[in-house]
Amino acid sequence: MKSKFRKSHSSYQEICCSREGTYVTISKRWKCFRIKHTRPCLLLCLTVVFFTIFMISTVIVTDETQYLLLSNHNATCKLPVTDPFDPNIMKYIFEPDPIVCSQFPPLMYVDTSGILRINQSTLIHYGLDLSCMYQSIERLNDSDIRFGPEVKLEPPVFLPNFYFRVICRNEKSKIVYDNLHFNFWWNIKNETKSFGVETEEDLSIFVFGLDSLSRSQTIRKLPKTFEYMTKKLNIYDFKGFLKVGLNTFPNLIPLLSGKHVEELPADHESKFFDNMSLIWNQKSMSQYATLYAEDKIEYSTFNMNKQGFLHFPTTYYFRPILLAMEKMKPVFVELFDKERNFCFGHTKRFQLQIDFYKTFLQRHEKKLRFAFSWLNQLSHDNINMLGNGDDSIREFLMWMKDSGHLERAILIFLGDHGFRMGDVATTFVGRIENNMPFLGIYIPTFVKEKYPGLHRNLVDNTRRLVSAFDIFETMQDIMHRRYKQNDANTVYRHSRGISLLRPVHAARSCDDAGVPEVFCACYQTTSLNTTLNVVQIIAQFALDSINKLLKPKSQICAELSIRSIREASIIPSTLEKANGVYDLIGNLFRTKSGISGRYIILIETYPGEGLFEVMIDYENDQKMVLVGEISRLNRYGKQSHCVKDSSLFQFCYCLDLV
Numbered sequence: 001m002k003s004k005f006r007k008s009h010s011s012y013q014e015i016c017c018s019r020e021g022t023y024v025t026i027s028k029r030w031k032c033f034r035i036k037h038t039r040p041c042l043l044l045c046l047t048v049v050f051f052t053i054f055m056i057s058t059v060i061v062t063d064e065t066q067y068l069l070l071s072n073h074n075a076t077c078k079l080p081v082t083d084p085f086d087p088n089i090m091k092y093i094f095e096p097d098p099i100v101c102s103q104f105p106p107l108m109y110v111d112t113s114g115i116l117r118i119n120q121s122t123l124i125h126y127g128l129d130l131s132c133m134y135q136s137i138e139r140l141n142d143s144d145i146r147f148g149p150e151v152k153l154e155p156p157v158f159l160p161n162f163y164f165r166v167i168c169r170n171e172k173s174k175i176v177y178d179n180l181h182f183n184f185w186w187n188i189k190n191e192t193k194s195f196g197v198e199t200e201e202d203l204s205i206f207v208f209g210l211d212s213l214s215r216s217q218t219i220r221k222l223p224k225t226f227e228y229m230t231k232k233l234n235i236y237d238f239k240g241f242l243k244v245g246l247n248t249f250p251n252l253i254p255l256l257s258g259k260h261v262e263e264l265p266a267d268h269e270s271k272f273f274d275n276m277s278l279i280w281n282q283k284s285m286s287q288y289a290t291l292y293a294e295d296k297i298e299y300s301t302f303n304m305n306k307q308g309f310l311h312f313p314t315t316y317y318f319r320p321i322l323l324a325m326e327k328m329k330p331v332f333v334e335l336f337d338k339e340r341n342f343c344f345g346h347t348k349r350f351q352l353q354i355d356f357y358k359t360f361l362q363r364h365e366k367k368l369r370f371a372f373s374w375l376n377q378l379s380h381d382n383i384n385m386l387g388n389g390d391d392s393i394r395e396f397l398m399w400m401k402d403s404g405h406l407e408r409a410i411l412i413f414l415g416d417h418g419f420r421m422g423d424v425a426t427t428f429v430g431r432i433e434n435n436m437p438f439l440g441i442y443i444p445t446f447v448k449e450k451y452p453g454l455h456r457n458l459v460d461n462t463r464r465l466v467s468a469f470d471i472f473e474t475m476q477d478i479m480h481r482r483y484k485q486n487d488a489n490t491v492y493r494h495s496r497g498i499s500l501l502r503p504v505h506a507a508r509s510c511d512d513a514g515v516p517e518v519f520c521a522c523y524q525t526t527s528l529n530t531t532l533n534v535v536q537i538i539a540q541f542a543l544d545s546i547n548k549l550l551k552p553k554s555q556i557c558a559e560l561s562i563r564s565i566r567e568a569s570i571i572p573s574t575l576e577k578a579n580g581v582y583d584l585i586g587n588l589f590r591t592k593s594g595i596s597g598r599y600i601i602l603i604e605t606y607p608g609e610g611l612f613e614v615m616i617d618y619e620n621d622q623k624m625v626l627v628g629e630i631s632r633l634n635r636y637g638k639q640s641h642c643v644k645d646s647s648l649f650q651f652c653y654c655l656d657l658v
């Protein structure tokens, strides 16, 4: 450079100065002008170009996100690794009291050809001189059933009803048996529909889900089931399965329809779900016998603040049994009322649903079957109660395997999110767990051997960021026999849903996978002192945001105040940016109160002692924006009984309680 400069400098001297005061031609003057001004002009041009790029990049970032931190969401996911036995969690973990149901086993059972029989070994409890009746159970709608008239019953007998109630009285006319039974063979004589048969290409799909089941919670509370799944069934254990919505409904809708909950019709809460594009309504599902079962009337995915179904959604439907259970008190020798919440007479409620599932599998053995079972009660309300289900769930999986039901079927065992409420959810580790539900997938051995590429993809994908949209696509691949196409040359990244049988790109981001920023567990945070000025300002903004939501209901809901700021953290601006230029620019924006960035804050409000986690983008004291949804981390119970709008349940503290 130096020599070049000297050269140009000397040529300037030579051309322009050597004949100072003498006449110079126009062409020489022009040459002289060029030499004299090229360097400064170049410098000026470079400055202008750099400034323009700076401005454009700032404008682009500002336009797209309002603030500077945009790329955590678009960055390659760095999956967090949490310890299921983290001391902060373990202080809330203990052995639950066992669930104790009636000691008297049922008097009757339906055998595998649909005949109702007396269990002879139990007669000793009920007496020999019994007079029994049965009542059919008629589903009226998703909220009610009707018991038919009492009809005399003399087992063994085939009853042409799907669900029915059996009542037996002893010689003193005292009711000694009052129980519900179901008969999956009820229409076998007039069966008009024939289902497809499982083949090496046409596989059944069994989904078994538990609410609030994180991967860590599975390891903690279902250790026997987890061991059986990983060691005997050799399931693929997905360590990067992230939730895509706050609670059950927005996580199960993507799983069952491939859609985000916001893509449903705006009035979906006021309409029946019969015509919605749920997987069991798809044309290719017409070959399958289908089952849908959920175990809590009030929490059911399609019924909580929603209309449910007008008709049977699937070939077999569990809900009418639940409704019947609510209308009667079971009698097993004595009226059984103890632990009524978790038992129905002799049987644990979750076991009833498992038995329903098992009978369905038996009824259509070797036929194409799709089953979707969701258990809420055992895992939703109490983080420890799930331990009471470990033996039963493991036994169910063992039974599936040993009875041959998994020979030509895939099994998807999963949760929708982690534990969302209570003490655990307020810990740092608990909040990560909340975003990371369990997902295990079983594939028959012959499929793995026949398609080794598919096995490789699944193994790789257990370490990728995946979501419920991918499970939907996986089921589509199975239903449409596309699972054979495991083209290793195509690595999928930007599709929202990618079948897990195909290669998922290692650099997939939350944004790619349809995981909203607020639930993206892919970045680290740095804790902040809650007394910092910026934290106080952000906390006030969070509170104002909540009160703004409550404003239209200010006649009935209390205005909230901050009792305390429990925790605050920042997602460091240097983290996982897609483009380093943004970091450079971001670091220029410091304000009096603090540094611009994305903050997560945990505040406690009153009245109502609500604990809220809020994510906020902060640029300066006047420029802040809420990111995603606000999550309440403790229960609100009946605090919001006065409002009907479900979006306000977690915020409203009814004024009549103040």
Ligand SMILES: [Zn+2]
Residues within 6 Å of the ligand: 211, 212, 247, 248, 249, 416, 417
């Ligand atoms: Zn849930």
